[in-house]
Structures are given as C-alpha cells and as structure tokens.
Amino acid sequence: MNIVVIVSQTPDTTTKVVLNSDKKSIDESGITWILNPYAEFAIEKALKLKEANPQVGEIILLAMGPERTVEALRQGLAMGADRAVLIKSNFVNTEVLAAKVKELDAKLVLGGKKSIDTESANTEAGLAARLDLAFVHCANKLSWEGGKLIASREISGENQSFVLTLPALVTCDKGEDEPRYASIMGIMKAKKKELDEIYSSAQDDIGIEIVEARLPALRGSVKIFDGSPAEAAEKLLKALREEAKVL
Amino acid sequence: MADIRMTDFAEFTSLLSSEENLILNSTKDFVNKEVMPIIDDAFMDARFPDELVPKVGAMGFLGAPLDGYGCPGLNYVSYGLINMMLEAGDSALRSFNSVQSSLVMFPLHSFGSDAQKTKFLPKLATGEMIGCFGLTEPDHGSNPAGMVTYAKKTDKGFVLNGAKMWITNGSVADLAIVWAKCEGVSEGKNNICAFVVEKNTPGFSTRLMTQKHSLRASITSELIFEDCLIPHENLLPGSTVGLKAALMCLNSARLGIAWGAIGAAMACYQTALDYSLTRVQFHDKPIASHQLIQKDLVDMLTEITKAQFLTLQITRLKEQGKVKPEHISMVKRNNVAMALGISRTARAILGANGISSEYPVMRHMCNLESVITYEGTDNVHILTLGKYITGISAF
Numbered sequence: 183m184n185i186v187v188i189v190s191q192t193p194d195t196t197t198k199v200v201l202n203s204d205k206k207s208i209d210e211s212g213i214t215w216i217l218n219p220y221a222e223f224a225i226e227k228a229l230k231l232k233e234a235n236p237q238v239g240e241i242i243l244l245a246m247g248p249e250r251t252v253e254a255l256r257q258g259l260a261m262g263a264d265r266a267v268l269i270k271s272n273f274v275n276t277e278v279l280a281a282k283v284k285e286l287d288a289k290l291v292l293g294g295k296k297s298i299d300t301e302s303a304n305t306e307a308g309l310a311a312r313l314d315l316a317f318v319h320c321a322n323k324l325s326w327e328g329g330k331l332i333a334s335r336e337i338s339g340e341n342q343s344f345v346l347t348l349p350a351l352v353t354c355d356k357g358e359d360e361p362r363y364a365s366i367m368g369i370m371k372a373k374k375k376e377l378d379e380i381y382s383s384a385q386d387d388i389g390i391e392i393v394e395a396r397l398p399a400l401r402g403s404v405k406i407f408d409g410s411p412a413e414a415a416e417k418l419l420k421a422l423r424e425e426a427k428v429l
Numbered sequence: 430m431a432d433i434r435m436t437d438f439a440e441f442t443s444l445l446s447s448e449e450n451l452i453l454n455s456t457k458d459f460v461n462k463e464v465m466p467i468i469d470d471a472f473m474d475a476r477f478p479d480e481l482v483p484k485v486g487a488m489g490f491l492g493a494p495l496d497g498y499g500c501p502g503l504n505y506v507s508y509g510l511i512n513m514m515l516e517a518g519d520s521a522l523r524s525f526n527s528v529q530s531s532l533v534m535f536p537l538h539s540f541g542s543d544a545q546k547t548k549f550l551p552k553l554a555t556g557e558m559i560g561c562f563g564l565t566e567p568d569h570g571s572n573p574a575g576m577v578t579y580a581k582k583t584d585k586g587f588v589l590n591g592a593k594m595w596i597t598n599g600s601v602a603d604l605a606i607v608w609a610k611c612e613g614v615s616e617g618k619n620n621i622c623a624f625v626v627e628k629n630t631p632g633f634s635t636r637l638m639t640q641k642h643s644l645r646a647s648i649t650s651e652l653i654f655e656d657c658l659i660p661h662e663n664l665l666p667g668s669t670v671g672l673k674a675a676l677m678c679l680n681s682a683r684l685g686i687a688w689g690a691i692g693a694a695m696a697c698y699q700t701a702l703d704y705s706l707t708r709v710q711f712h713d714k715p716i717a718s719h720q721l722i723q724k725d726l727v728d729m730l731t732e733i734t735k736a737q738f739l740t741l742q743i744t745r746l747k748e749q750g751k752v753k754p755e756h757i758s759m760v761k762r763n764n765v766a767m768a769l770g771i772s773r774t775a776r777a778i779l780g781a782n783g784i785s786s787e788y789p790v791m792r793h794m795c796n797l798e799s800v801i802t803y804e805g806t807d808n809v810h811i812l813t814l815g816k817y818i819t820g821i822s823a824f
C-alpha cells in the first residue's frame with residue numbers, strides 16, 4: 183500500500199513581494215522558495231503512518247510545478263520519503279495529477295490543507311472529486327486502528343474523528359506532529375533516491391486570466407510585546423507614552 | 430528574538446548545489462527552532478546549552494566533512510554553510526562544532542590509529558562524546574612552538590606534565606587532544622606531537638574559566654596535567670610530524686570560522702535593518718530614512734556580500750586541493766574583522782536597545798571579540814600573509 187503526498191513549493195514567509203513591470207505577475211528573482219509548510223506536515227504524517235504500519239509500502243511525493251519544485255521534493259526525500267515524481271508545468275491540472283496518482287497505485291493520498299502563497303486549497307479537493315475518493319479536509323491527527331485510518335480535526339473548538347476505509351484523500355494541518363528536519367544524513371541519502379521528472383502536454387484551459395496585480399496598501403507596523411501580561415502591559419504603556427506619544 | 434535569515438544580495442545561493450542549499454536551509458530551520466528560543470538566556474546565565482549536543486549530533490553536523498565512522502562526508506562548502514548558520518545563532522554553538530569537528534574528529538581521522546578512530550569517532554559524531562583541543566598554554570598563545578607541556582616516554586606509557594589554558598569544551602570533554610613536546614617520539618623541529626587524554630585519567634584535571642564577557646554560552650577551561658600517565662596507544666601516530674599536524678587542524682577550523690563570522694554579521698545586519706525601518710526619530714520618519722544610517726546599512730551589506738563570494742571561492746579551492754594556508758588566513762582575518770565591525774555599527778544603530786539582551790547584536794559583538802583572538806589573532810594572520818607576499822618573516 184503506497185501513500186502519495188501532494189507537494190507544492192511556496193515563497194518563504196519572509197519574502198518581500200515585488201511586482202514585475204507588467205503589473206500582472208510577481209518578480210521571482212529575489213524569492214527564496216520553500217516546501218509549502220502544510221505539505222511538510224503531510225509528509226511528516228505520512229512518515230509516522232509508515233512507521234506505525236508495516237503494510238505501508240512507499241511514500242511517494244508528487245508535485246506539478248516548474249523545474250525549481252525539485253528542491254521542495256528533495257527536502258521531502260531528505261525527511262524520509264522514498265521517491266518523488268515531478269510533473270513539470272507552469273500550472274496545476276488535477277486531471278493530469280489524478281492520472282498519475284492512479285498509476286502510482288496509492289491507497290492514501292495526503293496533502294496540505296492549503297498552500298501559504300495563494301491560500302488556495304483547490305488541488306486536493308479537485309483530486310478527490312476526480313478520483314472519487316473519500317475526503318477529509320484539515321486533519322491534525324492521523325492514526326491506524328485495525329487497518330482503518332482515523333483522521334481527526336478540530337472544528338470551532340470541537341473534535342471530529344472520521345474512520346476512513348481506504349482509498350481516501352486527507353489534507354493535513356499541523357497538530358502535534360512537529361515535522362522532522364532534513365538531517366545531513368537524510369540529505370545525502372536523498373541524493374540517491376529516485377526523482378522522476380516528466381513533462382505534461384496539458385493545456386492551461388481553466389479560463390482564468392490575471393488582469394492586474396497590486397500590492398496591498400501599507401499597514402502601520404505591528405509591534406508585539408513579549409513577557410508576562412503585566413510586563414507586556416508595562417512595555418505597551420511605555421511605547422504609547424514615549425514612541426506613539428498618545429498618552 | 431527574531432528568526433535568523435539568509436542575506437543574499439547577489440544570488441550567492443545560485444552558486445550552490447541543490448544539496449548545499451538544502452543543508453543551508455535545514456541548518457537555518459534548526460537554529461530558528463532549537464537555538465534562538467534559548468540562546469539569550471544561556472548567554473546571560475553563562476550556561477553551555479548541552480541539551481543541544483545530541484540534537485546537533487542527530488542533524489549530522491558533527492564531523493560533517495569527514496568520511497566513514499558515522500560521519501556524512503560532506504564537502505567543505507556544506508561544512509561552511511552549517512557553520513555560517515550556527516554562528517548566525519551564536520558563536521558558542523559554532524565554536525562547539527568547530528572544536529568537535531575540526532580540532533578533535535579531524536586529527537583523530539587524519540592522524541589516529543584504526544583503534545582510536547573506531548573507539549571515538551562514531552560517538553563524537555552523535556554527540557555522545559565531547560572532545561576538546563589543548564594547544565594554548567598560559568604563556569604560549571600565538572607562538573605554540575614555545576609550549577612547555579611535555580610527555581615522557583616510559584615503559585608503562587607516556588607521563589604528561591604541564592597546563593593548557595583557554596580550552597573550549599574543556600570541563601565537559603570526554604577526551605582531550607593534547608599537544609605536548611615529546612623528545613625521541615616527535616620528528617618535528619619542536620618535538621611536538623598529540624595525545625588522547627581521556628576524562629578521569631589520574632593526574633588530569635580541569636578548571637572552568639568563569640568571569641568571561643564573551644562566548645558566555647561556551648565552556649572555556651584550563652587543563653592541568655600532573656604526572657598524568659597515559660597508555661602508549663594514546664599517541665596519535667600521524668601527529669609525530671610535529672606542529673604542522675596541529676596547523677592542519679587549525680586550517681580546517683579556521684575555514685569554518687571564516688564562514689561562521691559571515692553568519693554573525695548577517696544576524697547583526699538583519700537586526701539593524703529591521704530596527705532602522707521601525708524606529709522613528711525626527712520628522713515622524715524611521716531612522717532608516719536618514720542618510721548616515723543608510724550608509725551604514727549599505728556598507729554592511731556590501732561587506733557581507735564580498736565575504737560570501739571570497740569565502741566560497743577559497744572553500745572551492747580547498748575542495749579542489751588547491752588552497753594555501755594564506756588563503757585561509759585572508760578569509761579568517763577579513764571575515765571576523767568585518768563581522769566585528771558590523772556588530773559594533775549595528776549596536777550603535779539600535780541606540781540604547783543595542784545593549785539590551787532583547788536583541789542579539791551585543792551578544793554577537795562580545796562573542797566576536799573571542800573569535801578575532803582565537804585560531805590566530807588578526808595580527809598573526811597579517812604576518813602570515815605578509816610573509817607570503819614578501820618572503821620576509823616579520824613574526
């Protein structure tokens with residue numbers, strides 16, 4: 183039984199976004215790309231599921247994206263995934279992804295609950311629909327119980343648990359699973375792991391065109407005061423008096 | 430404390446392989462999650478954060494450029510990148526790594542017997558064992574050839590007498606690589622060779638050096654040898670070539686230090702940049718809008734960028750077997766002086782906050798005062814390069 187994890191790459195959270203002169207696209211030259219943190223949580227959960235169940239065969243990372251996405255896949259391989267497939271393309275197409283998932287013989291598909299760049303959560307839902315899979319969104323905990331998968335999530339302070347008969351698709355939140363680091367040994371091993379790069383001839387035909395991109399209006403800077411509530415209040419008062427001069 | 434970030438003005442990272450970039454990012458994540466939350470308290474309390482030792486071991490940082498015996502066999506650029514990000518956290522952590530990797534594991538790997546390698550290297554790689562390197566003495570620092578610690582060969586083993594000072598990791602070390610004069614055994618001009626001295630060997634004691642203003646999160650100790658008998662097999666066989674064996678260890682460590690200093694400089698620059706953009710003085714404008722502050726920031730970024738490319742090139746020369754000790758002297762000296770200068774400027778940009786432990790700059794500044802002294806002072810590297818250029822020794 184294989185687990186496929188859908189992976190994407192996003193700009194680092196500290197990236198300063200700069201627009202290109204066409205006012206439609208982002209200047210990618212200064213961007214540090216990282217593995218989407220929610221995909222990282224999904225990889226961690228997949229590794230834990232494999233450690234807990236000898237019936238899990240391979241953990242296969244699957245991404246559809248530009249060439250640079252290789253870096254995100256390598257990080258996942260360094261964390262411990264077994265192999266990876268990159269479908270090279272400048273857009274994501276769930277039909278192409280669905281065909282690949284079928285070919286990889288996955289009983290379980292995991293993904294992040296969203297990507298941190300566009301905050302979208304479309305790919306996995308689209309994939310579940312195309313493959314007609316049971317679908318749970320935003321699971322923060324995954325575990326096995328007698329061959330079935332238990333997926334739990336928190337909703338408005340309430341806990342929901344789903345018992346899933348595979349095949350299924352689950353998107354992941356962080357929960358208590360701190361993603362493991364890509365250790366040096368992991369990075370060296372990942373060098374030798376299989377990373378298939380294939381081309382897609384699919385057309386970007388979803389019919390959406392970006393007309394204009396604008397940076398959000400500048401907000402005043404936010405300052406967070408740390409320490410105990412009493413200490414933080416003290417610092418806040420001082421800042422209001424001495425810096426903002428409103429008191 | 431703010432997360433550390435990579436300063437990359439001129440696409441330095443585009444010259445790195447994908448593995449090297451992964452190692453850079455993974456080390457950065459590690460430092461942000463494991464080091465930044467505790468390092469300031471450790472520094473203020475003068476505490477070595479030993480809870481990090483097994484963690485850096487599990488990451489594979491210890492002995493990273495060595496092959497076999499549980500070491501990953503990375504290239505030197507990767508070793509440098511690890512040091513850069515560790516020191517962006519704190520010089521103490523990078524010092525720990527430099528000593529363990531370059532000054533303890535490297536000599537065991539290069540000059541040790543098979544038995545010594547098998548016994549010590551795997552445990553040093555995981556951090557189960559800690560090592561230290563004893564070269565400097567109370568009266569012999571820049572000129573180690575003058576050392577007075579000596580070993581006498583007897584039927585039962587070597588008898589060591591003498592003292593070492595300013596030894597990083599000394600009091601917590603399970604083993605010390607100790608350099609001493611040993612007539613009839615060393616083939617070097619000054620009769621120097623190295624021995625492994627294990628903790629709890631009778632006649633071997635350590636004394637913790639406290640009252641430091643610098644590297645407060647690092648252990649610094651004296652090592653004392655009083656008729657300390659160690660077995661014959663504790664001589665590092667390859668070290669009998671003399672002081673040049675010690676210099677090979679130092680060359681490896683110094684390259685790591687050159688990288689580390691860039692990390693400390695990046696941390697200070699980023700802090701100063703962030704601060705200057707939010708601190709408002711005069712005309713309701715951030716201090717970054719003043720020309721004098723902009724010049725400081727531009728100078729900092731320029732120096733960091735120059736150091737990154739120079740250090741990368743010299744490290745690639747090392748990987749190709751073409752590096753000269755003088756190359757390493759140039760980057761050790763340049764980068765540490767550069768980082769120290771940047772830390773002082775950054776501290777000034779932060780005004781009163783510059784001296785506060787809420788920001789990392791004064792911690793880096795104090796640490797760098799050690800880094801500029803150890804592993805060859807600024808002057809010693811000038812003299813090394815001066816001799817190379819002119820052919821005249823001015824020591």
Ligand SMILES: Cc1cc2nc3c(=O)[nH]c(=O)nc-3n(C[C@H](O)[C@H](O)[C@H](O)COP(=O)(O)OP(=O)(O)OC[C@H]3O[C@@H](n4cnc5c(N)ncnc54)[C@H](O)[C@@H]3O)c2cc1C
Binds near residue numbers: 563564567803805824
């Ligand atoms: C925190 C810390 C950790 C350390 N860890 C270790 C360790 O793990 N192992 C170890 O063996 N050592 C260690 N050292 C010692 C360090 O390597 C020495 O301090 C260093 O080599 C300088 O020696 P010294 O302090 O005796 O200074 P000195 O050699 O006495 O020099 C004093 C000053 O005179 C200058 N000077 C000396 N000779 C000349 C000359 N010919 N021309 C011009 N100027 C000259 C020097 O540049 C310096 O400015 C550590 C030091 C510190 C501060």
